Amino acid sequence: xxxxxxxxxxxxxxxxxxxxxxxxxxxxxxxxxxxxxxxxxxxxxxxxxxxxxxxxxxxxxxxxxxxxxxxxxxxxxxxxxxxxxxxxxxxxxxxxxxxxxxxxxxxxxxxxxxxxxxxxxxxxxxxxxxxxxxxxxxxxxxxxxxxxxxxxxxxxxxxxxxxxxxxxxxxxxxxxxxxx
Numbered sequence: 001x002x003x004x005x006x007x008x009x010x011x012x013x014x015x016x017x018x019x020x021x022x023x024x025x026x027x028x029x030x031x032x033x034x035x036x037x038x039x040x041x042x043x044x045x046x047x048x049x050x051x052x053x054x055x056x057x058x059x060x061x062x063x064x065x066x067x068x069x070x071x072x073x074x075x076x077x078x079x080x081x082x083x084x085x086x087x088x089x090x091x092x093x094x095x096x097x098x099x100x101x102x103x104x105x106x107x108x109x110x111x112x113x114x115x116x117x118x119x120x121x122x123x124x125x126x127x128x129x130x131x132x133x134x135x136x137x138x139x140x141x142x143x144x145x146x147x148x149x150x151x152x153x154x155x156x157x158x159x160x161x162x163x164x165x166x167x168x169x170x171x172x173x174x175x176x177x178x179x180x
Contacts, residue, residue: 004068004082007142009154011131016124019133022149023115028122030115035059037110040094041162044102049162054102056090063090076156077139108165108178120145128178129168132157 011019023030042054055066069081087093113124120137122145133151135142146152159167169176 002082002084004080004136005077005139005142006134006136007077007146008157009133009151010157011124011133011154013131015154016131019124019149019151020113023117023122026117026148028115028117030113034111034113034124034126037112039106039108039110039161040104041106041108041165042097042102043105044097044100047102049105049166053162054097056094056097058090063087063093065093070160074158076158077142078158078160104175106162106165106169106176108161108169109180110161118145118148122149127161127164128180129164 037057037059040056041049042056043049044054047053050070051072052069053067055064055068057064057066063086064084065087066082066084071079071081073079108127111126115122115124118141120135120141123134123136125132125134133154135145135151137145146154157164165178166176169178171177
């Protein structure tokens with residue numbers, strides 16, 4: 001069972017360019033450009049938006065289907081079960097989910113830059129409600145990269161994007177949406 005380990009930080013806009021510069025200075029490998037994503041979180045039998053979710057992510061003509069089960073903890077470093085697979089037809093999967101009684105509950109868009117440094121993945125996320133940085137990897141690596149990038153004094157964000165979408169999104173029909 002794959003376990004995702006990550007720490008997320010809220011990022012003030014004026015810290016974005018210095019962080020990119022720091023990533024380049026420490027030799028991080030990255031794309032240099034952001035990818036646009038649409039994320040749809042489903043609700044239905046066996047799911048709990050605070051703990052267990054199904055997500056259909058569309059990015060660059062690809063679709064990824066994910067089951068996440070959060071470990072409820074107060075720690076800034078989050079651990080959660082994550083099962084993910086690429087699907088060849090995201091629209092067909094969405095139709096299957098709806099036929100089985102699952103409905104979109106949340107939709108959020110983001111622009112994501114992905115970097116790799118020190119054995120960890122660092123992502124810079126822009127969402128309609130703010131800028132965030134996530135470091136994913138083994139906990140020791142996360143803490144090393146956090147220091148390397150000068151994020152050890154940054155504010156940790158405990159809420160996942162679905163929860164933030166509920167807080168900051170707009171209710172459209174049965175779903176909350178945060179779109180650009």
